[in-house]
Amino acid sequence: MIKAISYYWRLFATGLCFAVFGLGAVFFGMVVFPIMRIVPGSPGAHRRRVRATFRVYMRSFVGLMSAVGVLSYAFDGAERLGRPGQIILANHPSLIDVVFLIGFTPQTTCIVKEALFHNPITRWPVSAAGYVSNTSTHSMVERASQALQDGENVIVFPEGTRTTPGQPMQFHRGAASIAVRAAAVVTPVFIRCVPTTLAKCMRWYQIPDRRVRISFQVGRDIDLAPFRQTPVPIGSRAFNTHLLKVFADELKVPAGNPTAGGDVFETETGTEAGAFRTGDNAGRFN
Amino acid sequence: MLSSEQILELLRSSFTELFEIDPARVVPAARLGEDLEIDSIDAVDLIERVRRVIGRKVSPEDFRSVRTVGDLVTAIERLQKG
Numbered sequence: 027m028i029k030a031i032s033y034y035w036r037l038f039a040t041g042l043c044f045a046v047f048g049l050g051a052v053f054f055g056m057v058v059f060p061i062m063r064i065v066p067g068s069p070g071a072h073r074r075r076v077r078a079t080f081r082v083y084m085r086s087f088v089g090l091m092s093a094v095g096v097l098s099y100a101f102d103g104a105e106r107l108g109r110p111g112q113i114i115l116a117n118h119p120s121l122i123d124v125v126f127l128i129g130f131t132p133q134t135t136c137i138v139k140e141a142l143f144h145n146p147i148t149r150w151p152v153s154a155a156g157y158v159s160n161t162s163t164h165s166m167v168e169r170a171s172q173a174l175q176d177g178e179n180v181i182v183f184p185e186g187t188r189t190t191p192g193q194p195m196q197f198h199r200g201a202a203s204i205a206v207r208a209a210a211v212v213t214p215v216f217i218r219c220v221p222t223t224l225a226k227c228m229r230w231y232q233i234p235d236r237r238v239r240i241s242f243q244v245g246r247d248i249d250l251a252p253f254r255q256t257p258v259p260i261g262s263r264a265f266n267t268h269l270l271k272v273f274a275d276e277l278k279v280p281a282g283n284p285t286a287g288g289d290v291f292e293t294e295t296g297t298e299a300g301a302f303r304t305g306d307n308a309g310r311f312n
Numbered sequence: 313m314l315s316s317e318q319i320l321e322l323l324r325s326s327f328t329e330l331f332e333i334d335p336a337r338v339v340p341a342a343r344l345g346e347d348l349e350i351d352s353i354d355a356v357d358l359i360e361r362v363r364r365v366i367g368r369k370v371s372p373e374d375f376r377s378v379r380t381v382g383d384l385v386t387a388i389e390r391l392q393k394g
Contacts, residue, residue: 163352164359164372203353257330259354 033235039094040233047087048147054083055150063154073156077133080155084129091122095237097223101130103244108132110177111210115201117217117273118183119191121224126242127181127215135173135180137166139187163200171208180204184269188226194282195274202266206253214245214269216276248272313392314366319385326361330354340382348381366392 059076067075091097107114108131116127128134136157142148143159158169158180170180184201205212218241221234253265274281314322324335333348344350350358355372363370366388374391378384 162372164356167353167356199351199353203356257357259330259357260332262353 029235032237033233036096036237037231037233039096040230042094043087043091043096044230046090050083050087051147051151054080055148055154059150059154073154074133076154076156080151081128081132081134084125087125088129097122097238097240099126099239100241101126102242104130104242106213106244106247107215108134108179109211109213110179111174111208112179112213113174113201113205113209113211114179114181114213114215115184115205115269116181116215117189117195117277118185118187119189119217119219119222119225120240121188122240123183123217123219124181126240130242131179131181133178135170135178137170137180137182160200167200167204167207170204174204174208174210180209184266191222191225194280195270195277196282197266197270197273199262199266202269203258203262206250206258206262206265209250212248212250214248214272214276216243216245216273217241218243218277245272245276314388316385316389319388320381322365323381323384326358326365330357330361338381340380340385342381343379344381344384345379362388362391368392368394 058079062075062079063072065072065075088099092099107127114127114131114134116123124136124138128136136152136155137160138152138157140159140161142152142157158166158173160166170182173180182201182204184197185195186198186200189195220239221236222228223234223238224230248269250265253261253268255261256264270281273279320338320340324338327333327338327348328335331348331350331354337348342348344355355375359370359372359375368391370391375384375387378387
């Protein structure tokens with residue numbers, strides 16, 4: 027009986043959280059951020075204000091999910107996030123990882139999947155916050171590297187998409203390449219989510235039979251020096267392998283084989299029909 | 313202005329240095345993706361290298377229809393003509 031009440035309450039609360047999230051994103055994107063744009067200041071100052079506001083919203087949303095009992099969480103080492111030129115690399119078990127990471131990281135630049143720039147709910151906040159799209163590998167690598175060189179911090183999920191439960195972990199090399207190219211500091215964040223919730227193959231109403239426990243552990247910085255002795259393509263391959271091992275060891279999951287990064291010369295408008303492999307989404311990020 | 317032979321030679325040394333690919337495999341008919349295992353992330357470095365060699369700005373658009381090493385040579389020739 028109590029179990030059933032708990033289940034239906036959490037189902038209701040989960041739906042409530044989704045609704046609040048969607049309405050909040052639209053409200054911020056269409057009302058708050060446009061109003062903030064009128065406030066005088068340089069584009070940089072404007073973007074910093076948007077990011078600060080967005081962070082408060084994400085942090086409040088974490089508070090909401092916790093308060094209504096959808097999940098409980100721990101965030102260990104948040105004070106080490108948000109340093110200049112820092113690339114923050116995290117595994118991606120669930121849809122809500124990014125909410126926590128943005129909520130706990132000051133002034134972050136996120137690499138998000140292109141679709142979020144077209145989604146009616148998310149398009150306004152992601153563009154106002156100046157996040158980097160994964161449209162083409164070339165512009166993604168260049169823009170994320172530029173952000174790091176400008177002293178911003180960047181969040182990337184090297185898996186490129188949410189973890190597929192039960193599959194060996196795989197990292198696309200884009201994140202490693204950006205790190206070797208431009209990062210001042212590399213910091214891993216290990217995310218554990220038990221039981222699995224809002225994973226890649228799950229719908230919002232497929233909630234687990236008990237409250238979700240999600241924990242974030244900010245790991246020790248990874249030294250890039252050994253991977254900068256060679257040109258970036260070679261260094262980033264070695265770094266990617268190392269990175270995957272760090273995560274697989276810490277999370278006690280099997281590591282998969284490195285994967286290739288998609289079409290050779292892909293462009294913003296896509297490659298010409300037949301010129302290259304198509305339908306290969308490797309190397310993309312969300 | 314580099315001749316096509318010089319461009320190919322330059323590509324050979326770049327491929328060796330950047331990707332540790334045996335120069336003997338860098339022939340005009342070699343396909344970049346399938347034969348040489350160059351992916352889109354490598355292409356970022358390759359384009360940077362080309363930019364430096366020919367001394368003018370290039371974009372991924374300039375390489376849209378490039379499939380093989382030979383196509384790449386042709387594309388670079390076209391680019392240096394301006």
